[in-house]
Amino acid sequence: MIASVDYHESTWNTVPHRFEAGTPDIAGAIGLAAAMDYLEALGRDRIFAHDQALAAYAYERLGELKGIRLFGPRVGRAGLVSFLLADVHAHDLVTVADQFGVALRGGHHCNQPLMKKLGVSSTARASFYFYNTRAEVDRFLDVMREVQRFFGVA
Amino acid sequence: MSDELNELYQQVILDHSKSPRNFRRIDPADRTARGHNPLCGDQLTLFLQTEGDVIRDIAFQGDGCAISRASASLLTEALKGRRQSEVRALFDRVHRLVTTGGGATEDLGKLAVFAGVHRFPARVKCALLAWHAALAAVEGQTQPVSTETPAD
Missing domain, CATH: 3.90.1150.10 (Aspartate Aminotransferase, domain 1)
Structure with missing residues (x-):
């Protein structure tokens, strides 16, 4: 993730955000949480x-x-x-x-x-x-x- | 019992895997090639004795599943007495047979028993290992051939 983008330069966001590209895997995180709940219930x-x-x-x-x-x-x-x-x-x-x-x-x-x-x-x-x-x-x-x-x- | 299974493991294949023909070393050999299938661990070495373009004798050693052993065994029978320059064309036909089940098989002789392999994509590499090695041997490739290219 960046802080700003210009024609000739970009400024990266602070750590850890700079290592996260694009949209986070939101659906994946929700799915993982559901799977964990399921296994804990079993x-x-x-x-x-x-x-x-x-x-x-x-x-x-x-x-x-x-x-x-x-x-x-x-x-x-x-x-x-x-x-x-x-x-x-x-x-x-x-x-x-x-x-x-x-x-x-x-x-x-x-x-x-x-x-x-x-x-x-x-x-x-x-x-x-x-x-x-x-x-x-x-x-x-x-x-x-x-x-x-x-x-x-x- | 599924028909596909019987088609894959035809009697000829079971026979050649249990009693592989030309399963020995040729020492010294005019040409040798090693084939390796890293995904399943199958490996074999082909030995050729040549006279000009003609393959006078051919044998193999190695370890593998029924399909790869039978394929190597039948390959030695098919290539003995053939010209090295014919191997590429035969390779292409066997490749087509085991990947699509198609192509003319009348003059392929016993090799036609591998037609059933194309229904089992995971086993195509087993059937082709010896053929890759044969191609490497006649084309003078010295590095062991792998069923997996680095690009995979």
């Missing part, structure tokens, strides 16, 4: 507990699969699970899962140094939030079995 502790319970359940259920490799500790994890299925590349896994309506992330997660340490080129990752349910984790497991059938590794 209860951040409850959301955290729900995510953790789903991740723990998914971790446990994934253990049933033949050739599964689970990354990270069983307990004390965030609301997500990274894994690999033997003889199925993570990208093939997520493409097939997507066709069954399950959205996963596949790849190096912008973290090649960790991939190198783990000795893999990529992993598949399921992540959970407050709108996910245990039934969806069960569905996710069914789809992982479909993936294994599809690639003939079941």
